[in-house]
Amino acid sequence: MRFGGVVAINGLDLTINQGEIFALIGPNGAGKTTVFNVVTGVYRPTEGSVGFSGHRIDGKKRFAVTKLGVARTFQNVRLFHNMTARENVMVGADAHHRTGFVGAALGLPWHRREERDGRAKAKELLDFVGVSHRMEESAKNLPYGDQRRLEIARALATDPKLLLLDEPAAGMNPAEKIELQDLIKRIRDTGRTVLLIEHDMSLVMGISDRIAVLDFGQKIAEGLPAEVQNNARVIEAYLGAPADAS
Numbered sequence: 271m272r273f274g275g276v277v278a279i280n281g282l283d284l285t286i287n288q289g290e291i292f293a294l295i296g297p298n299g300a301g302k303t304t305v306f307n308v309v310t311g312v313y314r315p316t317e318g319s320v321g322f323s324g325h326r327i328d329g330k331k332r333f334a335v336t337k338l339g340v341a342r343t344f345q346n347v348r349l350f351h352n353m354t355a356r357e358n359v360m361v362g363a364d365a366h367h368r369t370g371f372v373g374a375a376l377g378l379p380w381h382r383r384e385e386r387d388g389r390a391k392a393k394e395l396l397d398f399v400g401v402s403h404r405m406e407e408s409a410k411n412l413p414y415g416d417q418r419r420l421e422i423a424r425a426l427a428t429d430p431k432l433l434l435l436d437e438p439a440a441g442m443n444p445a446e447k448i449e450l451q452d453l454i455k456r457i458r459d460t461g462r463t464v465l466l467i468e469h470d471m472s473l474v475m476g477i478s479d480r481i482a483v484l485d486f487g488q489k490i491a492e493g494l495p496a497e498v499q500n501n502a503r504v505i506e507a508y509l510g511a512p513a514d515a516s
């Protein structure tokens with residue numbers, strides 16, 4: 271993937287298995303968020319392809335990728351600040367609803383049923399992420415850690431097979447990180463696949479089934495947490511010095 275003269279991802283070959291927690295790590299600017307943007311249809315890759323669940327999805331529109339079962343959260347929280355937590359989750363679920371705007375405006379019966387089901391589903395998801403006690407509060411009044419979990423609930427509302435989390439632990443305190451770790455495992459345990467970008471190494475090492483390391487748009491290592499942690503190229507990329515330098 272190029273942006274003018276910048277090659278953000280270069281010859282990257284990644285296979286993520288169904289039902290695993292896969293982490294994408296690497297120094298700032300390595301290309302991690304660009305991978306998310308290419309997978310979710312924000313950018314059409316200048317070369318290469320992306321396959322998901324038997325479909326080729328590179329270049330597809332964002333809503334089409336969502337419909338196929340891919341959802342994401344963003345590096346910076348993106349919520350509807352004046353809507354309640356529950357409404358934010360219901361908006362997330364709209365990607366799968368039948369009626370849309372016209373049905374809502376006409377008050378069609380199946381729209382009313384969807385609305386009722388949507389409210390119940392939203393509560394369930396907020397319970398699942400641990401924010402249901404604040405579901406009628408405006409998103410902007412939630413503590414930061416709860417906003418991040420609300421974002422995850424909103425992404426889950428589309429019932430994704432693959433969930434992409436972009437730095438979910440950023441700005442969280444240690445207790446919130448432990449809860450997040452547990453939440454990500456529970457998401458995987460419901461049968462979903464999780465692709466994670468994260469800078470917090472203890473979180474990454476603690477929950478990932480496999481890890482790939484990017485540096486300047488290229489994959490420099492891939493494997494189990496213990497393998498990646500001890501890889502000389504990875505240590506070099508992070509420390510910015512040859513691995514054997516003393």
Ligand SMILES: Nc1ncnc2c1ncn2[C@@H]1O[C@H](COP(=O)(O)OP(=O)(O)OP(=O)(O)O)[C@@H](O)[C@H]1O
Nearest residue numbers: 273276277278296297298299300301302303304305
């Ligand atoms: N829309 C864009 N236009 C131009 N350059 C871009 C664009 N998006 C990303 N880049 C460039 O691509 C490279 C990879 O950026 P990317 O945001 O994917 O890195 P990252 O690994 O997610 O970094 P970070 O950990 O800091 O979020 C950077 O050099 C960045 O400046």
